[in-house]
Amino acid sequence: MSDIPQERRVVTAIPGPKSQELQQRRLAAVAAGVGSTLPVFTARVDRGIIEDVDGNRLIDFGSGIAVTSVGASAEAVVRRASAQLQDFTHTCFMVTPYEGYVEVAEALAELTPGDHAKKSALFNSGAEAVENAVKIARAYTKRQAVVVFDHGYHGRTNLTMALTSKNMPYKHGFGPFAPEVYRVPVAYGYRWLTGEENAGAEASAQAIDQITKQIGAENVAAIIIEPVLGEGGFIEPAKGFLPAIRQFAADNGIVFVADEIQSGFCRTGQWFACEDEGIVPDLITTAKGIAGGLPLAAVTGKAEIMDAAHAGGLGGTYGGNPVACAGALGAIETMKELDLNAKAKEIESTMKARLTAMQEKFSVIGDVRGRGAMIAIELVKNPATKEPDAASTAAIAKACHAEGLLVLTCGTYGNVLRFLPPLVIGQDLLNEGLDIIENALAAL
Incomplete structure (x- = not known):
């Protein structure tokens, strides 16, 4: 190092x-x-x-x-990734698997919120993780609509550009975008017209009203939100907002996805930011802090939801690369030790x-x-x-x-x-x- x-x-x-x-x-x-x-x-x-x-x-x-x-x-990241480089750089997990991928999935099952049975699928980038979370939610619910929030950022692929709220520089001139994406208000306390103390209750009521009237809850596959909105301005949704949206999703069979790509892995002083208000998501997407700088991302969630996609429906040539998996195990080791x-x-x-x-x-x-x-x-x-x-x-x-x-x-x-x-x-x-x-x- x-x-x-x-x-x-x-x-x-x-x-x-x-x-x-x-x-x-x-x-x-x-x-x-x-x-x-x-x-x-x-x-x-x-x-x-x-x-x-x-x-x-x-x-x-x-x-x-x-x-x-x-x-x-970081010493543990360099040590583990270097050792893996000596053994092999790639086989493609979909061709011949390897233990590192399984170890990362086991670590994610242990660290992410909730004590239910969990499974993971590994990818290369945050945008890939979010895109695959949508695929999994659609496969599980047999529905199509996806709900996202004002000021949200979810990536630069075609689908995740549609999910992202900010035009410049992320979306400008790159359309048309993927359909069946709907945007609703978020509790941006500092800019909420009636004050931060009212934002949680009022914004969640507005969002739920829009979903119910404009989309129909029975048509929604997934609700995706960053527990702390990153590119949108490090917005912490006002207290009460996330629990209300989470409950609405649970009541209507909607997959609740916590996008923890920027906020996860100790960044907010908890393993995951959604823990702050006791939120247990159905699916959680991670990347960025997961592997100490090596490209890795994951979707982790309830086993029955994760298993909804047919065999061969999830994957990617480099997803869960063995060197990146070794780096992730080193990063998690460091987070725990320090x-x-x-x-x-x-x-x-x-x-x-x-x-x-x-x-x-x-x-x-x-x-x-x-x-x-x-x-x-x-x-x-x-x-x-x-x-x-x-x-x-x-x-x-x-x-x-x-x-x-x-x-x-x-x-x-x-x-x-x-x-x-x-x-x-x-x-x-x-x-x-x-x-x-x-x-x-x-x-x-």
Whole structure:
């Protein structure tokens, strides 16, 4: 594994000359549609530091979008994946199976919510997991309609673009999209017109009313929701919303799917974010944090639902790749050994205390929210009107990047700064990163 000093170091402009040179090669060879938040080319990553090709060391508040929760070169991930590389890289589980796939499925059955019998199917990406969850739900219910929520993000394939709510950049110009997808309100507390205290009850009632009247509950195969909405702005649905939707699904034979691709695997201080209100989903989709940076995704759920698809109906050449499965077992080992749920809660207490203090100083911060190491601030032009301030969000991100702190933006209105530090980041780096954010806000 990498062993980089856990200290920020800025020795060139960001990006530096070697990164700029590589960027010119990239522009000539890589499709323009593939963007990058910060065109700094990575040399090594360890815990809370990204070292670039120019020798700069950046504090990482992104974790590759919540992927490298255990760090990008965790010892157990490297050890297990390296050992698997020596044995074989691929057979295709659908041709000749191997134990690693089974071990990952067993681990998922143990870790995911609920004590019912569970089974899993493994894939390569979050979008694949969501798409297969829809296939499984349709096979089980013999229904077609799928319900999703405002501000939700579920992927970039044709079906998951239809499920995703944000047009730009995810859907613009890429239609037509898959049919039988319906969108209903979510309890976005900060922006709920009658106040956060009413959002859970009112939004769930509105959503259920729309489903009942516009679709017919008897036609709905699946309801899919992120227990903390990621790309939409790290929105925690107001309390009571998820339990009401979950109960409605149960009462009407609808498969309830928790999309935990960004929020799962200790990210929110629990193994899965849906545990916060005691939600036990029928199916749960995972990816990102599952394998320490190796491409792996899963659908896990009630055995009788998972078994509804006919033999050969689920799969994919690379799904559950043996090296990725080994990485996942290493990541889970690390999460347990280091108690990364507790670490996520420590990160939350540090970040929320600092960010709430900043909110009192800087009126541009309209809301501080999130759980664990999935924290965000929403920036507004005026706290009274809550008009989104995407320009200030971009300016602060740019200022942080120049100082050697990698931060990401998100939100339907492009006005949310999201913080996803690796769960193994040191407390000193965490505070230094927050200092940089505070200085950027002051300079604004």
